[in-house]
Amino acid sequence: MPPPPTPANVRVVTLTIDGQDLSARADETIIEVCRENQIPIPSLCYLDGLSIWGACRLCLVEIAGQGRLFAACATQVAEGMQVLTNTERLRRYRRTIVELLFAERSHICSVCVSNGHCELQHLAQTCGVDHVRVPYRQARYQMDSSHELFRLDHNRCILCTRCVRVCDEIEGAHTWDLMGRGSDCLVITDLAQPWGDSETCTGCGKCVQVCPTGALVKQGTSAGEMVKDQHFLPILARRRQAR
Amino acid sequence: MNRLSVATVVAPASLPPMAGETGSMNKLSVATAWLDGCSGCHMSFLDLDERLVDLVRYLDILYSPLVDAKHLPERVDVGILEGSVSNADDLRQAQAFRDRCRILISLGDCAVNGNVPSMRNPYPLAAVLDRAYRENVTLQPQVPRVGVPALLPRVRPLHEVVAVDVFVPGCPPPADAIFYVLSELIAGRTPDSTQVTRFGA
C-alpha cells in the first residue's frame, strides 16, 4: 500500500535515526518513521490506529541535545532531529521495564494460551531478558470467564489499555476502562461487573484481538492456540477518521 | 510473519576440535540435578540424541539422574539445575551446587522463573497443603510430614537463592538450545540463550 500523499499544509523534514538519513512528514511521530523504515523499536501500548497512551516506556529514545528521553510514540519528528533508538543505556532500561512487567503479575508463559504469540514474551526475548532480577510479586488476580465468547485473565494483563482504547475509539462502546490506581489498577467492564453481564459489550472481540498478551483471549483455546489478528485496526481507524 | 517464533539456532555446526582428542584431562566435568521440576528439561537434554555422543568427548557427566554416581563431587566445572526451589532439599541441593560448581546453569522455566510450581505462591502454604491432602482426599486425609522435605513458604527461582551464571529459559528449553549453550561453554564463550530460547519455549 503506497503511503498517502503529504497534505499541502504539512512540511517534509529530514532527520537521522541511528545515523540513517531519513525524510518524514512533519506531523509524523518518531515511531511511525521507524516503522516505515524497518527500524525496530519495541513498544507495547502503542498500536497503529489507536490514540497515543505513552505508558509502556519501551519506545523511549535519545534525542541529541536533550537531557531526557522521549517516547517515540508521542514525539513528533522535527527538522534536523538526531534520534538514537538502540543505545546501551536504552537497551538496559528496556530490559528492566520488561522484567518489571514480568514480576508484576503472573505471566507463566508455558501454560498460557498465547504462548508463542505473545508480544510481551517476544519482547523479553528481543530485549535479552533471560531471567527476571527483581522478585516476583505473586499477587493473586482473578479470571473472568463469564463471557460466552471471551475470557479475561488479570494475571496476564499489563495495563496497556489497548482494549480500553479500541472499545472506545473504534467500536464506540466504551465498555472497558481502568479502575483503581497504581498496581491495584484493573481493566473493568461497566461497573466492574462480570464481563458476561455487561450491558454495553457488543461482543465484537476487538479488545481480544488487540490485547498483546494472554489477558484477553477466546474461550475454548488452550496453551499456545490463541493467535491474534489485528489487520482490521488500521483499516477501521482510517475509515473512521475519513468521516 | 514469524517474528514471534523462536529464532533459528545459531549454534556452531560442529564442536571445536580439542587438543589431543583422547586427552580426557581437558574435559569439562558436569553435574546435573532436578529440583522442583517435571524432569522435562532433562528429557530435552536426552533429545540431543546422537549429538550426545559428540558432547561426551568434551564433557564428563559426574553426577546426574542420568548416571549412576550417588555423590556430588567436591569440584565440578559446570552445574546444571532444572526445577524451582520449593522445599528444604531443593534449597540444600542448590547451595551445594553453587558451592561446588564453577559455572551454574539455571535450566528451564521452573529454575529460571518459578513456572508452574510457583503458581501456588499467591496462596498460603497451609491452604495449599489442605487443598492437596485434605480437601481433595476422601480416604484418610493427612498432610505427609515424615520422610518428605518440608515445603518452603514460597517457590523461588534458582537465582533468588544462589548466584546463577547462565540462564536457559524454556519449558523445556529445546535440545538445540541446550546444545548451543554447552557448545559455547566448551568453546570457552559465554552463551546468550535469548538467541535460541525464551520463556515458555
Next chain:
Amino acid sequence: MTLLQTRPPLPSDDKRWKLVNATMRRNGYAGHALIETLHSVQDAFGFLDETAMRFVAGSLDLSLSKVYGVATFYHLFLLKPKGRHACVVCTGTACYIKGARGLVEAIQERYAVRPGETTPDGRLSLLTARCVGSCGLAPAVVLDGAMQGNQTAGQVLAKLERLD
C-alpha cells in the same frame, strides 16, 4: 442524524437526588462535571453506590466503566458507607516522624481494622490521610471531623473508647 440522549429520571423521590441533579444542571450536564457530581453524591449520601453511579453516568452521558474508573481513582470517594465514627490518622511526613505509625498500629490492634476499613459493627472507620496540613500539631488525628493535635496512642484509644 441526531440521536437525542434521554436523561434518566431521579432514582427515587429522595430529596438528595435533587441536589445531585442541581450540580449536573449547573454544569450543563457536561461530562467534565463528573468529579463535581460525584462529590455532590458523596456529600449527600456519604458514599457512591451502584444506583448513584448509574444515574450519574446516564445523566452525563458517560459510560459506566468511565464513572467507575474515576470513582475508584480518587481516594476520597467511597464505594461503601463509612462507619458511624471516622478516625483519620494523618500520615504526613511531620506526623510520621513524630509517631503516626504507632497511632495507626495501636488502633489497628485494638479494633482489628486496617486503614480504609470499618469495624464489622459499623462503629468505627479507620482512615489515613496523606497530610491534613497541621504539621505544627504532629502527630494529628481527625476524629469525626475534629482535629486533635499532639496525640499519643493512649489518648487516641481513650477517645475512641468513649464513642458510642
Next chain:
Amino acid sequence: MNLDDLADKAEEYRNQDPDITHEARVCMAASCQSSGAPEVMAALHRALTAIPPPAPGERQGDVEGDAERDGDSEGDGTMAGAGLAGPADRVTRGHRCKVKGVGCMGLCSAGPLVAVAEKGAELMASTLYREVRPEDAPAILASVAGPPVARLHCPTDQPFFARQQRIVLENAGVIDPDSFKGYVAVGGYAPLVQALTEMTPAEVLREITLSGLRGRGGGGYPTGLKWSTVAKMPGERKFVICNADEGDPGAFMDRAVLESDPHRVLEGMAIAAYAIGAAKGYVYVRAEYPLAVERLTTAIRKAKRAGFLGGKIAETPFSFEVEIRLGAGAFVCGEETALMASIEGNRGQPRPRPPYPAESGLWGCPTLINNVETFANIAPIVRHGGAWFAGIGTEKSKGTKVFALAGTIENTGLIEVPMGTRLRDIITAIGGGIPGGRAFKAVQTGGPSGGCIPAEHLDIPVDYDGLKTLGTIMGSGGMIVMDETADMVDVARYFMEFCMSESCGKCVPCRAGTQQLHALLDKIAKGEARHQDLALLEELCEVVQATSLCGLGQTAPNPVLSTLRFFRDEYEAKLCAP
C-alpha cells in the same frame, strides 16, 4: 474605575470605624483552629461585652458586630461555624478595640495565637500572645491599654519573626481573609486595576519577566517565560489554572495563603489572565482543605460582586471568570497534565509532554498553570515593579520563599525568607533548633520528590540551584527537620511508600518500579538484604528516574538516592552477610 478611585475606596474602608484604635486578631487558620482558636475568639467576644460600658458621651461599641464590612451580611460570619464573624468593639480605657479573625501568623506550634495591634499595623508591630486559652481573654483585652500579659507574651522581635521577610504573607495574620474591604484597605486590587488601566499585556509580561520570578510549585520554571509562551500561542480560548493541589506531605504553604489572603491569589490569576489573554480560570484545590475552599468561595463571590472578577472588570473590556474545582485525594493531580485531566472530569493520569499545557492544555487550549504562591507574588510585583522584586534574593532565584517548617524542631509553622537565606539560619535561628537537647541530623526538602540535607551542608544558601547541587529540590516548600534519632532508611521507605500508593498506575516504571523499590527498602530496613540488593536498588532508581512518564515517577527515587548519598553507612549497617 481607575487607581485613584480605588485608592479613595481603600481610604474609605480604612476609616470605616474611625473610633476603633486597636484590634485583637485571632488566628483562624486551620492549625490554630484545631488547637482551640474558635473558643478563644468566642471568649474574647464575651470578654468585650463584659467590660463595663464606656463613660457617657463615648460611643457605644457595636457588640452585635457591624453587619457589615462589605455590605454583605449574608457573606460574612458564615465561616464554618468557626465564627470569623461578629467583630465587636469596646472601649478599654480610652482605646477602642475590636476582635477580628485573621489568617496565619506563622508560629503554628504556639497556637492559638492572638495579636493585639493598632488598627492596620503589621504583624511585627503587634503584641503577640501564644497558646492562648479562653480564660485568658479578659487579661488580653486589658493589655490593650496596659502592659503585655507577660506569661502569654510571644515577642515579635525574636528571630522567628525578625528574620523573615513577608511579601507573599504580608497580609496573612493582619487582614480578615473573608473581608473584601479589608483586602482593598491594604491596597488590594490596585495592582490589577493598574495593570488593566495603565499597562498593556506586554508591559505586564515585561515586569513579570524582569522580576525573575520562578514557579513556586517546585520546578522553578521562569514565570515570565511561561506567561509569554502562552500569550504568544494562537487561539481565542485560553485558560489560567491555579494549582492548589498541595499534596506533599509536610507542606502547608498554599493552604495557609488561601486561608489567609485568598483575594491575593485571585488578583494574581486575573493579572495573569489579562497578560496572556484568557477569560476563564480554575482553582484546583484539594478537597482536604475545606476551610481554604470556603474562604476562596467567599472571596470569589465578593470579588465578583465588587466587579473585580466577572465581566468588564474595573469597567475595562477585560473579563475573567474563576471557578473552583475540587480534587478528590490524588497526589498525582499536582502534576499539570494530570491536573487538567482531573478538571476535565477524568482519571488524573498524566500524559506525555510535549505538547506542553502552554500549547495544548485544558480542552486542547493554551493553558497557563501556576501554583498558589506564584500567583500570590504577582500583585506585589506589579505594584512595586519587576526590578524591585529582582533586588531580593540571589542571582538566579529572586524574591522570597514560603516554607513550612515541621518535624523535630522548636518552632514549627510557616515562614517566609528571602531566597539565599542559609539553611542554618532557617533551622537554628528561625526554627529555634532541635528540642530536647538532641542533635540535628538532616532536613528533608521537596517532599517525596526531594532529598535530605545533612548537617555538613547546612551553610548552603537556599535557592533552586543550591538545593539541586545537593541532590534535592526546593519543591513547594516543605521542610521536615529530623534529629539524631531519625532512621534514614525508614525515611526513604516512608517516601517510597507514599510514591507507590500515589502512583497513578499508568506507566510501567513508576507503577511497578516503585513497588519493587519499596519492597527492596523494606527488605533493607528489616535487615534481610544483601549487597546485591543495594546494587539492584540503585539500578532500579536510575531506571525509574529516567523512564517514568511524569514528575512523580521521575523524582520518586530522589529520597533514596539522597539518603544513599549522605547516609550510605546506615544502609550498609542494615545489610546481612553477602
